[in-house]
Amino acid sequence: MLRRIHDKKPLIHHLTNTVTINDCANMTLALGGSPVMAEDLLEVEEMVGLADAVVINTGTINPDMRKAQLLAGKTANRLGKPVILDPVGAGATTLRTDFMKQLMEEITFTVIKGNASEIKTLLGQAARTKGVDVAEGESLDLQSVHAFASQTKQVIVVTGPVDFVTDGVRQHHLDVGTKRLGQVTGTGCMTASLIATFLGAGYGRFDAAVFGTYAMGKAGETAGNRPGIGSFRTGLFDAVSLMTEESLPEVQMNGQ
Template sequence: MFTTILNKKPLIHHLTNAVTINECANMTLALGGSPVMAEDILEVEEMVGHADAVVINIGTLNAASRASQLLAGQTANRLKKPIILDPVGMGATTLRTQFTKELLEAIHFTVIKGNVSEIKTLIGQVGRSKGVDVASGETLDFQVVHEFAGRLGTTLVVTGPVDFITDGKRQVKLTVGTPRLGYITGTGCMTASLIGTLLGAGYDAFEAATYGTYLMGKAGEVADEAAGLGDFRMGLFNAISLTTEESLKGVLTSGE
């Protein structure tokens, strides 16, 4: 595990996808953080006050979760806590697109992570999102993303065959991973948890976004030798739990 994370044991408050909540909790633990999943609006502000970072994932929206996520984000901003947004399915439905826009108007996010379709919709282009999936062959101009991140004052993560991370000043492309990461539920959500854990441990936004994205891709490569998807899923957690800071040398400057 990461000694820097273990020494702090950051508390990561998730308001996340009900489908993947257990995976997100376990991935946070695997990296050395401490997860909490408190979504009731009556305790959201208090829990954000305890947390070292906040993860908002709009994967399974309803009226109650929308209100809690909005309040959690505003509270995190007020208390100067880092916060990551995973706009799952933005562009797939009017509700998801409009709610993400509402969040962006009310909250400044430290990191925003999404697939090509979601980020295309975010920056005002037409994405072809099908929920959590990306339409085949969809592309995105990374320079446009880089400039948008600078204007927004946030770090953007675009996941795909090539992952792209930018804060408008620095940028890196990562080519780690395996197609099998798309064959099980929650690898994108778990990536957000990894980024959130790194943010909570004190890494800056660009570092946390790059390292968290890299770690999921690398874990996929390590687990890829598993014969079945169940073993592959288990292999992801094993790989993350055995990761050390040493494995990240050079990732920020050169990518991989």
């Protein structure tokens, strides 16, 4: 466990999908954070007030969840709390694309993390998706992402074979991870929870984005020798829970 996170045990409020909600909770705990999920409109604002960071994930939206996510994001902005967007499925359906536009208009995110299709959609570019996964052969001009980050003052993470992080000033490429991470549902969602946990512990937003993304990639490498995807998945949680400051040397020097 990482000391700074362990000492603060930041409370990470998730408004997320029902598919990977358990994984997000356990991954937050694995890194040393404290997850909470609360989506009743009558308690969203109060819970955001208690939280150290907020995660908004659009994996399985419905009318109530959309209202709760807008309310949570706006409350986080008002209170100056870090809020991260995982725009799952952006571009896949009109509803999701429209909802992303609304989120982008009404909320300023501390970090936005998505795959190439999702980020393209947020940039207003035509994207090709396969449900909630990036379509094969999807390409993305990283300089347009950098410009978007600069213009909107949001850190953007594009996950892929090489992950890309930009805050509009700095850029970071992470050549870490394994293709097998795509064979387990929710590794993207869990990456957002990791970033949020770093944010909630007080790391800067660029560092948090790099560290969280790195942690998941590194966990994939560590677990990579387990043959089936069930064991590999278990190994991801093992690896994150056993990480120490020393696990992230390059990135720390780079980020601080």
